Amino acid sequence: MVVTQVPIGRVTRCSTRGFVGAVRLPEPDIPAFGGFCVVETQHGQARVIGLIYDLSIEDDELARQMASAGDLSREQLADAQTNRQVPLEFSALTVGFAREGTYHYTLPPQPPLTLAEVYPLDVNEVHSFTERFDFLPLIFGADRLPVDDLLAAALKQASLTYPEKQRLPYLVQAGRECARFMAADLNRLENLIRSLQT
Amino acid sequence: MTDASDLDSYFGERQGETPLGTVVGGSLSAGLRVKLDPHLSIERLAVGRYVVIQGQSRRTFFGIITDILLDAANPDLPRRPPDPSDSFSAEVYRGSVAYGAMQVTPMLVLDEGAQEPRPIKTIPAHFSRVHEATAADVERVFGREDQSHFFIGSPLDMELVQVNLDLGRFVARSSGVFGKSGTGKSFITRTILAGIVKSGLASSLVFDMHNDYGWAVKGEGQHQYKGLRQLFPDGRVNVVTLDEETSRARGSKIDRILKIGYEQIEPEDVEMLAGLMGLSDIQTGALYYLRRRLGPAWIAKLLEEEQAGEELQELVLSGRILPGTLDAIQRKFESFFRRMGFLVPGKGDEAVDDIFNRLNLGTSIVLEFGRYGNTLAAYVLVANYLTRRIHARYVDRMNRHAGGQADEPRPLMIVIEEAHKFLDPQIAGHTIFGNIARELRKYNVTLLIVDQRPSGIDDEVMSQIGTRVTCLLDNEADIRAVFSGVSGAGALREVLARLDTRQQALIMGHAVPMPVVVRTRDYDQSFYSAIGVVDGEERKARAKRGAETLFGD
Numbered sequence: 001m002v003v004t005q006v007p008i009g010r011v012t013r014c015s016t017r018g019f020v021g022a023v024r025l026p027e028p029d030i031p032a033f034g035g036f037c038v039v040e041t042q043h044g045q046a047r048v049i050g051l052i053y054d055l056s057i058e059d060d061e062l063a064r065q066m067a068s069a070g071d072l073s074r075e076q077l078a079d080a081q082t083n084r085q086v087p088l089e090f091s092a093l094t095v096g097f098a099r100e101g102t103y104h105y106t107l108p109p110q111p112p113l114t115l116a117e118v119y120p121l122d123v124n125e126v127h128s129f130t131e132r133f134d135f136l137p138l139i140f141g142a143d144r145l146p147v148d149d150l151l152a153a154a155l156k157q158a159s160l161t162y163p164e165k166q167r168l169p170y171l172v173q174a175g176r177e178c179a180r181f182m183a184a185d186l187n188r189l190e191n192l193i194r195s196l197q198t
Numbered sequence: 199m200t201d202a203s204d205l206d207s208y209f210g211e212r213q214g215e216t217p218l219g220t221v222v223g224g225s226l227s228a229g230l231r232v233k234l235d236p237h238l239s240i241e242r243l244a245v246g247r248y249v250v251i252q253g254q255s256r257r258t259f260f261g262i263i264t265d266i267l268l269d270a271a272n273p274d275l276p277r278r279p280p281d282p283s284d285s286f287s288a289e290v291y292r293g294s295v296a297y298g299a300m301q302v303t304p305m306l307v308l309d310e311g312a313q314e315p316r317p318i319k320t321i322p323a324h325f326s327r328v329h330e331a332t333a334a335d336v337e338r339v340f341g342r343e344d345q346s347h348f349f350i351g352s353p354l355d356m357e358l359v360q361v362n363l364d365l366g367r368f369v370a371r372s373s374g375v376f377g378k379s380g381t382g383k384s385f386i387t388r389t390i391l392a393g394i395v396k397s398g399l400a401s402s403l404v405f406d407m408h409n410d411y412g413w414a415v416k417g418e419g420q421h422q423y424k425g426l427r428q429l430f431p432d433g434r435v436n437v438v439t440l441d442e443e444t445s446r447a448r449g450s451k452i453d454r455i456l457k458i459g460y461e462q463i464e465p466e467d468v469e470m471l472a473g474l475m476g477l478s479d480i481q482t483g484a485l486y487y488l489r490r491r492l493g494p495a496w497i498a499k500l501l502e503e504e505q506a507g508e509e510l511q512e513l514v515l516s517g518r519i520l521p522g523t524l525d526a527i528q529r530k531f532e533s534f535f536r537r538m539g540f541l542v543p544g545k546g547d548e549a550v551d552d553i554f555n556r557l558n559l560g561t562s563i564v565l566e567f568g569r570y571g572n573t574l575a576a577y578v579l580v581a582n583y584l585t586r587r588i589h590a591r592y593v594d595r596m597n598r599h600a601g602g603q604a605d606e607p608r609p610l611m612i613v614i615e616e617a618h619k620f621l622d623p624q625i626a627g628h629t630i631f632g633n634i635a636r637e638l639r640k641y642n643v644t645l646l647i648v649d650q651r652p653s654g655i656d657d658e659v660m661s662q663i664g665t666r667v668t669c670l671l672d673n674e675a676d677i678r679a680v681f682s683g684v685s686g687a688g689a690l691r692e693v694l695a696r697l698d699t700r701q702q703a704l705i706m707g708h709a710v711p712m713p714v715v716v717r718t719r720d721y722d723q724s725f726y727s728a729i730g731v732v733d734g735e736e737r738k739a740r741a742k743r744g745a746e747t748l749f750g751d
Contacts, residue, residue, distance in 0.1 A: 168286070172290055175286075175289075175290035175294075176236065176290055176293055179290060179291065179294035180294055183272050183295045184272060186274055186278065186295075189295070190287070193286065193287050193290050196286075
């Protein structure tokens with residue numbers, strides 16, 4: 001793998017269905033909800049592709065004390081938000097893996113190892129990976145996740161890899177693919193379609 | 199995941215074609231349900247078009263689109279469609295939750311490596327891909343034009359493809375041409391008859407009620423079209439007329455004038471006119487008695503052409519016939535027989551034998567009714583009179599042929615218009631036309647019935663009709679009648695009800711491998727040339743070449 005991007009964090013716990021990573025990054029580079037990321041597994045023979053579905057910042061005693069202290073100065077806020085080593089945790093759902101230049105839209109044979117570096121999936125790869133909608137079943141099959149919001153965010157991100165004129169047709173096609181899974185629940189489908197348009 | 203290209207490399211790809219959809223359900227009897235490809239616009243489809251289905255076992259199925267419908271994966275969707283202003287939602291729904299579907303009736307199957315398709319006995323598996331049939335597919339089904347296969351028209355939207363009627367099979371059983379008035383029945387019939395004459399497979403006897411077949415036919419806009427006699431000026435078609443005056447006025451070339459002597463008419467000939475003449479059952483029954491008592495000149499005596507006053511008086515006095523019955527018969531005969539100029543006193547001539555001989559020599563006969571065509575009773579009388587006698591000769595000839603004493607008579611197709619008047623359920627059981635329709639080709643005589651009210655024809659007769667050429671019909675009873683006795687043809691009802699009013703027909707039955715909607719070929723100069731008519735400059739050039747061959751430069 002030729003890595004040219006800055007890692008967004010390291011894996012802290014994982015399974016074949018997903019992984020959790022921790023990161024300490026300045027705000028503009030924090031991974032976003034619905035973003036695609038990638039991490040090596042099997043000693044670099046495969047790369048697990050994940051979709052970030054949750055971001056959380058754990059609290060600690062100092063943070064709780066500062067929050068209850070009342071007015072904070074600008075310096076105190078900047079110190080707490082930028083300088084303190086408070087890990088930001090992100091959770092990613094596995095939506096496929098790449099091996100020998102081919103994407104597989106199933107769970108990987110093995111999860112990544114602890115502390116493996118997690119990278120954002122670059123634009124070209126997002127485009128290639130999402131050309132087919134075969135990653136959707138893994139999202140629809142995920143339990144207790146904000147599936148509909150995740151879908152909308154991921155698909156909109158994928159559409160941005162297309163020239164402007166092709167974005168809408170891509171979203172229409174994506175909407176149709178989702179509709180196959182959501183045909184029985186028109187309320188959910190309507191919400192998703194609305195989210196895709198906004 | 200297996201790619202379509204992998205399957206194509208195994209099954210063989212249909213080059214350059216977009217699939218219409220996928221088989222998702224159905225049955226052999228009810229037809230196949232095909233879910234349309236989301237990329238396909240449903241508005242591109244039309245009932246009556248052909249499709250080809252690649253089966254899983256490398257068989258190719260041919261079918262016809264019989265219905266097109268809109269469906270939804272969620273039954274609630276029709277109750278809560280997307281906002282009309284939200285085109286994005288509509289686009290997403292269209293092709294996914296809301297989709298197009300079509301009903302396909304499978305007709306034929308082509309096994310791998312086979313050349314000839316055969317009738318279907320199974321259906322393609324789930325998810326078989328459905329393509330629009332190509333010209334090559336349709337040609338493979340309908341074969342090429344040859345001596346016995348006659349180009350009748352082209353499938354819709356396939357102008358360059360020929361649908362060829364198997365004339366051998368067409369004349370082997372009784373056939374029908376049906377359609378509302380003004381839908382082109384006569385043109386199609388004339389086209390088919392031209393094909394039959396050209397092929398020489400059978401002779402035809404056409405009872406031409408409205409002078410549509412013999413000579414110079416007027417179409418819409420006063421355009422004149424050639425009649426059969428003009429298409430075959432070499433004697434293969436003769437025109438016989440009942441009304442010399444009208445035929446001459448029309449410039450028709452006449453080969454014979456038909457006169458029927460009173461003494462040639464039997465009660466059976468008049469019986470079919472009972473309804474038209476207003477004869478009661480008692481009066482009809484009395485005809486047989488009068489014929490027996492009065493002898494061959496019975497009609498002349500009833501019309502008092504001959505002295506028969508005493509004879510008639512005796513009949514009344516004997517009590518075998520009531521004076522009122524006799525009076526009524528005389529009155530009705532008087533008003534009918536006197537008006538028919540082709541009915542003449544005396545024994546008449548040997549017209550029936552002459553016509554039989556001509557037919558047996560391979561000459562087709564168009565019997566023009568002239569002004570009598572407007573009198574249904576005249577048409578029924580003459581058609582019944584001739585058909586009964588010619589059929590009797592065919593029966594006799596066939597029986598002698600079976601005994602090795604005569605040649606087999608040439609197949610004959612009798613063409614009758616307003617057929618429901620002859621084949622009404624009340625009378626079809628005991629008329630010659632009902633017999634002919636039922637006995638198939640036992641005696642080498644079949645019918646071609648041309649009618650606008652097929653519902654008026656006896657069901658049993660309809661079920662014996664081998665090939666049905668049907669133009670637009672919109673009466674429910676007529677549509678039902680056309681499909682009676684045709685297995686699995688119910689699905690074609692929608693196709694029939696949506697034909698254009700001109701030059702379109704649904705052909706199904708014995709003479710075509712599968713039902714087909716055709717735009718019938720143009721009846722114009724190109725048709726004349728195809729039949730072999732030589733006109734104008736070409737005729738002059740031929741004459742010149744002939745003269746040069748005979749006499750030198």
